[in-house]
Amino acid sequence: AQSVTQPDARVTVSEGASLQLRCKYSYSATPYLFWYVQYPRQGLQLLLKYYSGDPVVQGVNGFEAEFSKSNSSFHLRKASVHWSDSAVYFCAVNTGANTGKLTFGHGTILRVHP
Amino acid sequence: GGIITQTPKFLIGQEGQKLTLKCQQNFNHDTMYWYRQDSGKGLRLIYYSITENDLQKGDLSEGYDASREKKSSFSLTVTSAQKNEMAVFLCASSRDWGSYEQYFGPGTRLTVL
Incomplete structure (x- = not known):
């Protein structure tokens, strides 16, 4: 069965700094990959997705x-974070084998110091 | 666009009580999901419904029942609430079973006293 690992439970950065949130997956083929964000007291919102093609995908708000197939990874980046980016970020995978089931990582809590 | 509404926002129950959470979507999506979110554990799938008359168990279905009353609504019942249980229950929908993008509601926060 596929699994998703987000090795950093919490990340703290200063406003204006660059950001990388890590995600590694375990699956023999290339899955469909997603990053979701959850702001306080809200549901999850899709940030970006990867199905195929260019390995760098752009999302909303500069993310x-x-x-990386060789590293089985799908890391999230932002060049310059804003305090409003403080939220919980989830990486998720779907095996694409005609199933709608997503497997989520445990999430990374991002705190941005103003 | 559309929206997913979950009621209630907060639910406080007693041990052993049967509790029902409701979800409505106006996306006209075929597929709906219920997830449980525990702090530090990510999201775990409880039940899902591929189409209006379908019901499937997820990875965490024990202790729960679900009902797809109509295409737009999907309810989850905690059959016997456990003392000290605290979690957020998230409802989601997708266009159909082959659509990988899911849209989420704001959640119901459950506390069991």
Whole structure:
């Protein structure tokens, strides 16, 4: 069965700094990959997705992610964070085997110091 | 666009009580999901419904029942609430079973006294 690991439970950065949130997956083929964000007291919102093609995908609010098949990773990046980016970020995978089931990582809590 | 509404926002129950959470979506999506979110554990799938008359158990279905009353609504019942249980229950929907993008509601926060 596939699994998703987000090795950093919490990340703290200063406003204006660059950001990388890590995600590694375990699956024999290339899955469909997602990053979701959860702001306080809200549901999850899709940030970006990767299905195929260019390994760097752009999302909303300046976020991007890079897929690496060799490393089985899908890390999320942002060049300059804002205090409003403080939230919980979830990486998720779908095996694409005609199933709608997503497997989520445990999430990374991002805190941005103003 | 559309929206997913979950009621209630907060639910406080007693041990052993049967509790029902409701979810409505106006996306006209075929597929709906219920997840449980525990702090530090990510989201775990409880039940899902591929189409209006379908019901499937997820990875965490024990202790729960679900009901898809109509295409737009999906309810979850905690059959016997456990003392000291605290979690957020998230409802989601997708266009259909082959659509990988899921849209989430704001959640119901459950506390069991």
